[in-house]
Amino acid sequence: xxxxxxxxxxxxxxxxxxxxxxxxxxxxxxxxxxxxxxxxxxxxxxxxxxxxxxxxxxxxxxxxxxxxxxxxxxxxxxxxxxxxxxxxxxxxxxxxxxxxxxxxxxxxxxxxxxxxxxxxxxxxxxxxxxxxxxxxxxxxxxxxxxxxxxxxxxxxxxxxxxxxxxxx
Ligand code: FEO
Numbered sequence: 001x002x003x004x005x006x007x008x009x010x011x012x013x014x015x016x017x018x019x020x021x022x023x024x025x026x027x028x029x030x031x032x033x034x035x036x037x038x039x040x041x042x043x044x045x046x047x048x049x050x051x052x053x054x055x056x057x058x059x060x061x062x063x064x065x066x067x068x069x070x071x072x073x074x075x076x077x078x079x080x081x082x083x084x085x086x087x088x089x090x091x092x093x094x095x096x097x098x099x100x101x102x103x104x105x106x107x108x109x110x111x112x113x114x115x116x117x118x119x120x121x122x123x124x125x126x127x128x129x130x131x132x133x134x135x136x137x138x139x140x141x142x143x144x145x146x147x148x149x150x151x152x153x154x155x156x157x158x159x160x161x162x163x164x165x166x167x168x
Contacts, residue, residue, distance in 0.1 A: 001063045001064065001065045001115070004106060005103075005110050006060060006063075006065045006066070008103050008106050009056050009060055009065075009103065009115075010060065010068050010070075011070075012056055012100075013056045013057055013067065013069070014069070014070045014072065015096065015099055016049050016052040016053035016056065016096075017049070017050075017053045017072050018072050018075070019052070019092065020046050020050050020053065021073075021075050023042045023045040023046045023049060023089075024042070024075075025075040025076065026079075026085050026089070027039055027042035027043055028077065029077070029085065030042060030082075030085075035082070035154045036154065036158060037153070037154035037156060037157035037158035037159075038082060038085075038154055040157060040160060041136070041160050044162045045089075047162040048129075048165065051164060051165050055121075059118055059168070063115075076088075082140055082150065083140050083141060086133060086136050086137040086140055087137065089133045089137075090130065090134060090137055093126065093129045093130050094130065096126060096129075097123070097126040097130065100122045100123050100126055103119055103122075104123065117168075118168050121168050122167075125165070136157070139153060140153070
């Protein structure tokens with residue numbers, strides 16, 4: 001694989017692991033608040049991010065490249081309320097989408113069609129991720145302005161389950 005592309009995918013492994021870490025910090029926040037459904041939502045999110053990182057990890061090896069792991073940045077650990085948490089999630093997912101777009105630019109630049117096809121999966125996944133997060137945020141902002149609603153929403157988010165993605 002092209003060196004620049006291999007380095008960029010390695011950097012994205014780090015970004016996906018950071019995402020897992022970031023959502024783990026939110027998982028801890030919701031655990032402190034005893035919001036079990038929100039905590040469950042974050043737990044599913046963490047597992048998805050781990051799967052995203054491993055998808056790229058496995059792909060580098062499949063292409064005969066070398067996985068190089070870097071240190072993971074420290075995420076923040078405090079928020080004022082669940083709305084603020086989900087605003088951060090949406091901002092973060094938009095940032096990840098821009099990173100996947102940049103990765104695709106590199107794959108196209110070095111004319112690696114196999115990598116373009118592999119990375120397309122991630123782009124589609126980002127559309128889904130942004131939409132999921134937007135929906136939670138919309139409900140939180142527009143409907144949920146009291147504790148009773150937060151309680152009901154917590155019950156709802158408890159039903160989210162992790163389905164291991166088939167990447168690529
Ligand atoms: Fe792996 Fe939420 O992007």
